[in-house]
Amino acid sequence: MSSPTNAVSTDTPRAKSGRIRDILTRGKGRVPMLQLVMLTTLIILGASLIPGFTRLNSVYSMLIIASFLGLAALGQTLVVLLGGLDLSVPAFIVLSAMLTSELYGTYGWPFPAIAAFIVLVSLVVGGISGYISHKYRVQPLIVTLGVGTVVTGATLIWIGGKQPGSAPAFLSNFVSPVGTTFGLKIPPAVVLWCLLAVGIGLILRHTKFGKSLYATGSSIRAAELALVPTRRIWVSAFSLSALSAAVVGALLAGFSGSADLTMGDPYLFQSLTAVIVGGTAFGARGDYWHTFIGALLLTVLSTILIGVGFSSSDQTIIYGILILVVVAGYSRDRALRDRV
Amino acid sequence: MGLQPVSEENTPATSVTPVLRVEKVAKSYGHTRALTACDMELFSGEILAVMGENGSGKSTLVKILTGVQNLDEGTLSMDGRRLRPFSNPVDGISAGIVAVFQEVPIIENQTVLDNIWVGYDGVFRNRLRKAEKRHIADKVLKVLLGRQLDLDQHTESLSLSDQQACCIARALVKKPKILILDESTSALDIATRDRLFKTCSELTGEGTSIIFISHRMDEVMAIADRVTVLRSGRTVGHFTRGEATPEVLVSSMTGKTFAQAEESVDVRTPGLDGKVQLETQDLKLSAESKGINFHLRKGEVVALAGLEGHGQDHFLRALWALEPVAGAVVAYTKNQAQKITSPADAVRASIVYVPRDRRTEGIFPNQSIGDNFSIATMSQDVQFGVVKPSRSLTRLKAFKETLKIKMSSDRDPITTLSGGNQQKVVLARWLASEPDVVLLNDPTRGVDLGAKRDIYALMRRMTQQGVSFIVLSTEVDEILEIADRTLVFRENNVFVELDRTMTTREKLVSSFFGHEDSQ
Numbered sequence: 001m002s003s004p005t006n007a008v009s010t011d012t013p014r015a016k017s018g019r020i021r022d023i024l025t026r027g028k029g030r031v032p033m034l035q036l037v038m039l040t041t042l043i044i045l046g047a048s049l050i051p052g053f054t055r056l057n058s059v060y061s062m063l064i065i066a067s068f069l070g071l072a073a074l075g076q077t078l079v080v081l082l083g084g085l086d087l088s089v090p091a092f093i094v095l096s097a098m099l100t101s102e103l104y105g106t107y108g109w110p111f112p113a114i115a116a117f118i119v120l121v122s123l124v125v126g127g128i129s130g131y132i133s134h135k136y137r138v139q140p141l142i143v144t145l146g147v148g149t150v151v152t153g154a155t156l157i158w159i160g161g162k163q164p165g166s167a168p169a170f171l172s173n174f175v176s177p178v179g180t181t182f183g184l185k186i187p188p189a190v191v192l193w194c195l196l197a198v199g200i201g202l203i204l205r206h207t208k209f210g211k212s213l214y215a216t217g218s219s220i221r222a223a224e225l226a227l228v229p230t231r232r233i234w235v236s237a238f239s240l241s242a243l244s245a246a247v248v249g250a251l252l253a254g255f256s257g258s259a260d261l262t263m264g265d266p267y268l269f270q271s272l273t274a275v276i277v278g279g280t281a282f283g284a285r286g287d288y289w290h291t292f293i294g295a296l297l298l299t300v301l302s303t304i305l306i307g308v309g310f311s312s313s314d315q316t317i318i319y320g321i322l323i324l325v326v327v328a329g330y331s332r333d334r335a336l337r338d339r340v
Numbered sequence: 341m342g343l344q345p346v347s348e349e350n351t352p353a354t355s356v357t358p359v360l361r362v363e364k365v366a367k368s369y370g371h372t373r374a375l376t377a378c379d380m381e382l383f384s385g386e387i388l389a390v391m392g393e394n395g396s397g398k399s400t401l402v403k404i405l406t407g408v409q410n411l412d413e414g415t416l417s418m419d420g421r422r423l424r425p426f427s428n429p430v431d432g433i434s435a436g437i438v439a440v441f442q443e444v445p446i447i448e449n450q451t452v453l454d455n456i457w458v459g460y461d462g463v464f465r466n467r468l469r470k471a472e473k474r475h476i477a478d479k480v481l482k483v484l485l486g487r488q489l490d491l492d493q494h495t496e497s498l499s500l501s502d503q504q505a506c507c508i509a510r511a512l513v514k515k516p517k518i519l520i521l522d523e524s525t526s527a528l529d530i531a532t533r534d535r536l537f538k539t540c541s542e543l544t545g546e547g548t549s550i551i552f553i554s555h556r557m558d559e560v561m562a563i564a565d566r567v568t569v570l571r572s573g574r575t576v577g578h579f580t581r582g583e584a585t586p587e588v589l590v591s592s593m594t595g596k597t598f599a600q601a602e603e604s605v606d607v608r609t610p611g612l613d614g615k616v617q618l619e620t621q622d623l624k625l626s627a628e629s630k631g632i633n634f635h636l637r638k639g640e641v642v643a644l645a646g647l648e649g650h651g652q653d654h655f656l657r658a659l660w661a662l663e664p665v666a667g668a669v670v671a672y673t674k675n676q677a678q679k680i681t682s683p684a685d686a687v688r689a690s691i692v693y694v695p696r697d698r699r700t701e702g703i704f705p706n707q708s709i710g711d712n713f714s715i716a717t718m719s720q721d722v723q724f725g726v727v728k729p730s731r732s733l734t735r736l737k738a739f740k741e742t743l744k745i746k747m748s749s750d751r752d753p754i755t756t757l758s759g760g761n762q763q764k765v766v767l768a769r770w771l772a773s774e775p776d777v778v779l780l781n782d783p784t785r786g787v788d789l790g791a792k793r794d795i796y797a798l799m800r801r802m803t804q805q806g807v808s809f810i811v812l813s814t815e816v817d818e819i820l821e822i823a824d825r826t827l828v829f830r831e832n833n834v835f836v837e838l839d840r841t842m843t844t845r846e847k848l849v850s851s852f853f854g855h856e857d858s859q
Contacts, residue, residue: 206726207722207725207726208718208719208722208725208727211711211715211718211727214704215704215711218704218706218707219701219703219705221700222695222700222701222702222704223704223715225683225693227683227684227716228715284704284706284707285706
C-alpha cells in the first residue's frame, strides 16, 4: 500500500498505468481469460489430433452435448453463487425424462401439457429445497440430497420397473446435430442454450433479482439488513436449478428416445465441474457466462480424450486435475487482484 | 455487596518478589496499538483488580498472560525468573495461569463433568480416575453453588449462571497459581457471585493470586487488595485498598488531561421544531428491566452509551425490530403513529439502521462499490425491469463529495477501499434513501480520525435539515462531540440520561460504572 502523499506526487504517470491495469483487472472479473485460453488451446489440439474434429457435424454434436451440460449447470451456477451445492440435479433430470416419455408414450398427453406439468413440479419441489435450506439454515447440500432422493424414489415407484414409453419425435429433432431451427441448419437445443445463456447473463447483471442474488450470496446477514428478500432469492434459485435440470431431462429423453433411471447420474459431477472450471465460486463471484465457457471446455476436453482413446476413469482423473488447476489459478488471481 | 472485607493477612508484604511481574509490555494489532506500556506486579495471595475503559487494553493483557496472543515487546517474569514468551494457551496453563472469561464457553451436548475436566486429559491418556474427577468436581461446585449439581446432566440445560459456575470450576480444578477472572462475574447471580468471592479469599489464603477484571465498581471495592488502572494501553496508576475510591479510580481511568475536551464543543442545533419522530413505550430489554419511555425529537442526536453488553446494543436493534422485546416502538415520521414491528416497517417509516460489524453485516465482499452502495435504494433505478446504474452513480457521486470517499471507479470491488472508506459507503447506502431517522451502531469503530470528521460533518448537515440520529458509541470523545443527549445503559436499564450541558467525561464514565454523582 502506498501512502497518500506518494499517490499524490506520482499522480499523472500512475493514473495512466492505473487505467490500463484497471481495465485488465476489471476484465478479469468479467471475462474468464484463463478458461478462454484453455478452450482455444484445446480446440487447436483437437483439430490437430483428431481427424474430422472441425467438421460441422462433429462441432454440432459437441455443442449439443455441451448444451445438456451447460443447461444442467445453469441452476447449479445460481446455487453456487448463493454459496450452496445442488445435489438434486440428477433426480430432476430423471424425473423429467420419465415424465416426458411416459406421459407422452403411454398416457398420450399432449406435449404442452406435459411441459407445463414438468415446469410446475420442478419449480415447486426445487423451491422446497431452497425454502428449507434458508428457513432452517441447513446446508443445501444435505437438503437437496434429501429432496433428490425423495424425487428419485417417487419416480421409481411411479414407473415401477417397467419400460417407459417413448419421447415425442420432435424432441429428437430438437437435439439432433442435423436438426433445424426455423429453417436454419442449427440444432434447436444449441439455439435454446445460447438464448438462455444471454438471458440469464443479462438478468444476473442488470436486474434487481440478479443484484439481490449476488448480495445474498456475498453476505446473507448484510443482505438481510439491507432488506433484500433473501428467502425469496433462495427459493427462486433452487426452483430455477430444478427447472434447468428438468429441461435437460426432457432433452435427454428426446436424445435417447426414452428414459432410464441412471441417465442423470453423470450430470451431478459434471455440472459442478463446469461451474467450478468456469470460475464461479462461493461468495458470489462469477456468472453464467463463465459456466457457459466451462461447459464448452469440458465437452471439448472429453471429446478429445475419447478420441485419443482414454477410458472414462482416466477422464475422471483429468477432470479432477482440471478443477485443481483452475482453482489454484483462481486463488492466485484473487491475491493479485487484492494487491492491485 | 454484602461482603466482609478481605482479612488482614492477605495484604502482601512489599519486600517479597512478586509472583508475576509484567514490564513494559506492548502489543499491536496491525496499526492499532492495543497496549503501549503495561506494567503490573502481582504478589502471592493477593487479589489485584485491573480496571480501565473499553479499549484500554485489559483484554489484550489477559490474552498475553494466558498465551492467546504473543507480546511484541516487554517481559513477563514469574517468581523473579523471566518467562519465555508464551506462544499458545497451553504454555499459560502449564505456567499455572488460568483465566475465566466473560463469555461462557461451555460445550453443549456434553455433561457437566466433561465440561469441567475438558482439556485436562491427553487424547489417549486419562490423568485422573473418573471417581476422583467426580469427587473434585462435586466439591468445587458445592462450594460455588452452595448445592449439589447433577454431574451427568448436559450443560445446555443449566441456567447461564450455573454454566458460568461450571466454567469457573473448570479453572479451579486446575489448581492455578494465578487465576484471572476477566469479567467472569457478569453472568453469575448475586448469591453465586458472593460465594465465588468467598472462594477467592480462601484461595488467596492458600497462596493463589487472583487478577480480577470487572467493570463493576462495587465488586472491585468488595474484594480487591490493590487496583491497577490502564488507560489507552498504558498503566497509569496503582492504588492500594485504602486509596482506591470510586472517584479516584474514575479520574484515573479517564485521565485529567482529557477534561478540557469541552473546548471542541461546536455549534449544535438542539432540534428544529422539537417534533417527536420516534418513541418507545414501556420497552423492556429483559424480564427484570424497567420499561423505557424514550422520545427522539426532530434534528436531535442521541447517543447510547455504557459498558459493553449493558443493553444499549439491544435497545438500538430493538428500534429497528431486530430484537424481540416487550413494549412498543412507534414512529411519527409520516405524520401519523405507526408501530414498528419489522425492519420493513421501519424503512417505510423512513427509519434506517447502519449495522455495527462492517465486515459481517455491512459490506458485500467481492461486489463492486456501486453495487454495495445501491443495494438498499435499487428500486429507484429500475426501468422496464432493468437496473440503470447511471442513476445510482449520480447518488453515489453526491456522497463521494460530502463524505470524501476516496475511490477511483464505482466498479472496483469494495474490498479495494480502506476500512474508513468502506464504512462511508455502507453509511451512504442508507443515507441515500433520504431517511428521517438514522440509527447508527458504533459508526466510527475502527475508522481513522479524518474519516470520523467527515462522518460527523455530514451528520451535522443532516441534523440541520431535520434528520434525527440515534448513535450507539463506545467512544467517550465521540459522545462528547456529537450528542445532544446521552442515554447511559446499565444492566439492561437506562441508568441515567445526560443532557449535553451536563455531560462531562467524568460524569459519563462514572455513570458507566454505576455512579450517578461524581464531582
